[in-house]
Amino acid sequence: MNPSPHLPPWWHVMLPHSDIRTARQINEAIFAADLGQVVRGTAPADYLDPLRFYTGTFLSEGLLSLLSDVLRQLAGEQAGNRIIQIETPFGGGKTHTLIALYHLCQHPASLTARPEIQKLLRQAGLSSIPDTTIAVSFGTDQSAIEPTHYPDGTRAYTLWGQIAWQLGGAAGYARVQASDTQRIAPGADAIRALLEGGPAKLILIDELVNYIVAAAGITVGSTTLKDQTIAFLQQLTQAVAQTPRSVLLLTIPGSQTELYGEAARDMQYEMFRAAGQVSDIMGRVQTVRTPVQGDDIYEVLRRRLLEPPTDAAEKDRRREQATQVARAYVALYRSIPGDMPQEVQDEAYVERMVRAYPFHPDVVRILYERWGTLPDFQRTRGVLRILGLVLAERFASNQHDPLILPAHFNLAPGPLRNELVRIGQDPAYTSVLDSDVAGSNSKAVAIDESTGRELARFQPAVRIATTIFLWSFSGGSGETRGASEAQIRLGVLTPDMPPALIGSTINELRRRLWYLHEEADTYRFENRANLNRVLVQKEESVTAAQARTHVEDAVKARAKRSPPPESRVYLFPRASDDVPDQPLLGIVLLHPDQAAPAGERLDTLPALVQQLLLKHGERPRQHRNALIVLVPDTDLVTAAERSARRLLALQNAANDTNLNIPDHQRQELRRMLREAETNFPQEVARIYRSVVVPAAQDVGGMQRVDLGARASIRGEAFWDDALEALESREAYLRQLDPVLLDENYFGIWPTGTDVVSTQRLWESFIQFPHVPLLAGREVLLRSIAAGCERSVLGYAVGDSTGPLSADTARFGPHNQHIKVEIAATTWVATAAYARAHFLPQVDPVRTIVPERLTSKAIWPATAPQRRRLNDIWQALVQESAPRPIAGLEVLQAALHEAFAAEAVQVEVDGQLVQDLSSVPMRSEADLARIELVRPEQKPISRPRYLSIKMRESIDAANISQVLTGVIVPLRQQGATIRLRLEFDVQNPGGIDPTLIELNVRETFKQLGIEVTLDSEA
Known part of the structure; x- marks a missing residue:
């Protein structure tokens, strides 16, 4: 199945090389550039044949510039530094550059016609490749003890002897023969004599440090061959610098990491120290060149691993399809910007994906920046071998992925896994992969299988675990190992995959994997167990009996809650006579080992249930309808015991003083313990899923009610939910x-x-x-x-x-x-x-006037527009007491009159009736079906204006009544009130003028009211 139908599978765009397609053994040696093998004619054809070599070589701008400068210097067309040290920022590629120069100068006739060589010559300003004599030294397989034998019988014992013979044959060797046999470095004059005259001279020295370390063990007088070799290098660099048309290129490891590999560990320090000494000598006269850098590596990998395009049209088609794929993925990334690395938002990232195609840039980044820093990883050749294995597996399995992601590395048992474990230098990671990541029994596979077919096709758990595993390795000091969630998404997501699936799956992996560790918002695998594994071991140490006992104790504790009034609780009876036969409601809790499967079938209940309800010992139970039996659920008891085991394991882990886990995991342990302490009581509270009560014999003598799968328990006690369920069925009142x-x-x-x-x-x-x-x-x-x-x-x-x-x-x-x-x-x-x-003898009420049915006493104005007839009847009975009403016939007669006068409408069971003659009113049950409806009242008009004029004067003492009875209610309804007041004030003793001015006049003044005050003496 194509995961993205609108995007072509990568192998429809560009095929892997034939040796990868045919699944031939992919050894690192296939990708190991060995200058010595090329010179001896024993290298693989891709390196030995100059045409095939240049077909598979990406001439980056840096490499073109280097080749151009060397050709110009060999032709005598360019002054400047002719001692060149080659380095690459990611390791690897240095020897490849030397082989490119070797073929160029050794086989000019075979290569000159190639378009890229013509471009090179144009860039150098030359019409042909200069005639050049080449001397090659390769320290990886050159002995510091045994001489090198040449066809004419010459035996060279030192580096200078070998170079002299290659540059000048027997005559050239004769110039340094004494120095060679005595292993003493020759002088600069002898070396210049080898370089001067004749064709241009090109000296290529690869992996010199290996030779120098070996030479340190050979004594030469009071020095060593190492000292003499370093002295020779000093003379050689001076001679080349002084001799036109001579060029020296050599490779020196750029970091101690590059010296790792097959070399013995106790030689590493010496090799790096020797490299430093050589660099010191070269640094005085050399120039450092970087033929491959930055994103050039993508094209290097593509040339080595995939078939080249047949022509320019196919090259354009490839780029167009790669761009289509890149834009689809970047569109996905930009749709969830907060969940992805910032770099993917830049337009430049589209171009990076196009250049890296068919690999995702993170594939190369992980291998070079993370795995490339490991001691046993030869960067370029190692990356080529790993990617070759990935290509072979994806192609052979007919996968239709548009792009090869980190998630696509198959870490199941096989060559790729073996290679990665070997590089990781820890066989224990095989167990880590088997347990958590890949393989038929891994937990990630199990998680995927449990997600359902629709989601399982994405293999989210396996792919996330794979991506995390690849990010988990690094040899760099101080570098954080592991992947962030953003990096995981980048390594796993495809355009058709729901992005939300990543977060949920990571949480499931965190919960279930044994070797996944989380720290500082990153995830990584380690070969030590995480808290999950510790807890599994702790859980395995908790016996089934311990878990059952813990559940039993929890049930006992919860059962101590106060029972309902007038009832008793009976815990874990084993026989019917364990529960007394008495006129008191009994609530029986069966033991967890008396569980039954969910449902309402009676035949799956324990036999004890029927015995309890029917008998008390050997006698029939007299008070049969006074028992409620709560029955545990089989699955819920199992869940409670599982929760108990988890809780006990967490408690054991928290109390284990010998438990060695990081602080963040100890904090997680405390959090998990708190969660378990909350969850366990809830699991216990749910175990009583069935409640059984007595029933008539014709229905089996029992009624079973299934309380259902309750996410939470509403009641405080086991019986609360059960009693509520019975009450809803009117089995308990x-x-x-x-x-x-x-x-x-x-x-x-x-x-x-x-x-x-x-x-x-x-x-x-x-x-x-x-x-x-x-x-x-x-x-x-x-x-x-x-x-x-x-x-x-x-x-x-x-x-x-x-x-x-x-x-x-x-x-x-x-x-x-x-x-x-x-x-x-x-x-x-x-x-x-x-x-x-029971009532005193009084005359009953024999007549009810129809208006009484809708009177305020019987039918208050605040009551609804409709009212049931039985409520009206009860109100009439209460109002008539102590006189009884002489039967429902009296009510029926009053209702007929009210109905005829259209004072009420009548509904029976919600249906309006037109004729009361067929409406039964023989019992209160009949009255409960009848509803009276008052006709709609026309609304009373509400005046907008009200004028109040008092015809009589009132005493000032009564003004408060006017305020509370008139003014306040009107204002509460939003009315605006204006008062016109006229005061008649009399006081036989006279009115104080000061009071008139300071109180009366001043008060009205503050209110803004003009008043006229007339007074008489």
Whole structure:
């Protein structure tokens, strides 16, 4: 499947080289440029054949400039420094440059016609490659002890002997023979004699430091061959500097890291010190050239790993398609700017992606900047081998990726993994990869498989883990190892992949991987276990019995919460007689090992449930309808035990003084412990998912209610949610409508009688499983009392045979002071019986005027526009007390008159009726279905202006009443009030003039009111 259908797979644009396509063994040696092998004719064809070499070589601006300058100096056309040290910023490429010069000067006839060589000659201002004699020295396989044998029988023992023979044959060697055999550096005159006359002279010295370190062990008089070689280099550089048409190029390691590899570790320091000495000598006369730098590396890699374009048209097509891919990816990056590195926002990043294609720039960056600093990594050849392995695997597996990302490195067991583990110098990383990253049993693979097909196709977990692994290595001192989330996104995201998938998957990896470490907002893999692994080990040390006991203890602790009034809690019964048979609501909590699967099937319940509900020991349970059984859920018990194991493991880890983890992980441990301490009680609170209550025998004798998968527990106690669920199904009542008793809704009122003892009524509720469970005796007491107040039920104190008299009876307003009690000598009566026998003998109300139905006493103005007829009936009964109403017929007659006068409209079950003759009104249940609707009242007009003129004068003492009764209410409704006042003031003793001026006049003045004051003596 193509992850981005509108983008071409990279191998449709440019194919890998044939040896990569055929999956031939990809050794680092294939990419190792070896000048000695080229000279001896034993190098691979890509290096040995000058045409193939230049086909696979990218002539960067730096390399073109270097070749041009050397050719001009060999031709005598350019003055300046002819001692050149080659370096590259990323390691590698130095020997490749020497081979380029060697082929150019050794095989001019084969190369001159090539377009790039013609361009080179034009840049140098030459028509042909100068005739040149070449001397080559390669320190990697040159012995400091054994002589070098030449075809004419000459044996050269030193570097100067070898160079002399290559420049001048036997005659040239004769000039330095004495110095060579004695291993003493020749003088500058002898060296100049080798350089002067004849063709131009080109001296190429590669990997000299290796030779110098070996020469340190050979004594020459009071010195060593190393000292003599360094002295020779000093003479050689002076001679070349003084001799036109001679050029010396050599390579010296740019850092100690480049000296690592196959060299023995105890030689590293000496090699680097020797390199420093050579650099000191060369530094006086040399120029340092950098043939490949910056983004040139992308083209270098492409030339070496991928087939070249056949012509200019294909080259343009490749660039066009690479640009299409680059812009698609950059558009993705810019759509989430806050989640990506800042560099991708620059337009220059598009060009970088085009140059790096088919690799993502981060692929090269990681290998050069991170892996390239590791001791056993030869940068360019190492990168070429790794990328060759990646190309081979992606091509062979027919992957349709538009771009090769860091996430595409296949770290499953195979050559690529082996190579990376070898470079990382720690075989333990094989276990890290197997555990967390790649391979059939890795956790990242398991995470991907659990995400569902739609998301699993992106392999987010494996690809994120792969990217993090690649960022986890670095040999640079002080460099932070690992990848930020932005770098991870850059290494994983494709245009069709949901960006949000990255964050969620990282969180899952953090939670489940064993070797993933997080620090300073970066993620990396290490070969030491993280907190996840520590906790797994701690969890493995917690036994199943310990986890079960912890859950059991938590259930016991939570069960100590106060039960509902008039009830008892029974914890973990093992037999039916562990729960008493008594007239008191019992709440039974089964032990967690008595769990049942979710659902409402009865046959999956433990046998103990039925035994508890039906029996007490060997006898039938008398008070069957007084038990509620809470049954644990199988899966929820397992989850609680898992949570217990997690909590115990975290506690053990937190208390482990020998646990060696970083501070940030210790902080994470404390956070996880706090979270577990919160989660565990919640898991325990959820385990009782089923509640079972008695039911009629024809439905199995039990009713099971599944409380469902509750994310949170609303109640404080185990039974709170259970009782609420039962109440919603009317299987458990905290309130009992007395009408249900009067109408014998539950079928527990004895047939043929109007009175029943309260004791028998209560026993019926706690014995018969077909009726709801009552929360307690108080529910029945409140119901009887409410029935008396509403004239629905009557209550009387009597003896064992029945009520005694109306004096000890309660009904409606009659004897409301009598307290209801449950006993064998207290009785409940139907409303009809109570009305006939419990009330003083008074004439009943036989007529109700229709206007009374809508009067304020019966139907307050604040009441809704509609009102149920049973509410009106209750109001009429209350208002008529102590006189009873002579039956519903009286109400029916009044309603017919009001309906005929259109004072009310009538609805039955929400439907408007036009004829009352078919509307039943035989019981209060019928009245509950009927609703009266008052016709709409026309709104009273609201005047906008009101003028009030008092015809009579009032005493000033009453002015406050005018204020509170008139002015204040009007102002509260937003009215603006203007007063015109006229005062008549009389005082037989006279009015103080000062009071008139300072109080009266001044007060009106402050109010801005002009007044006229007339006074008489």
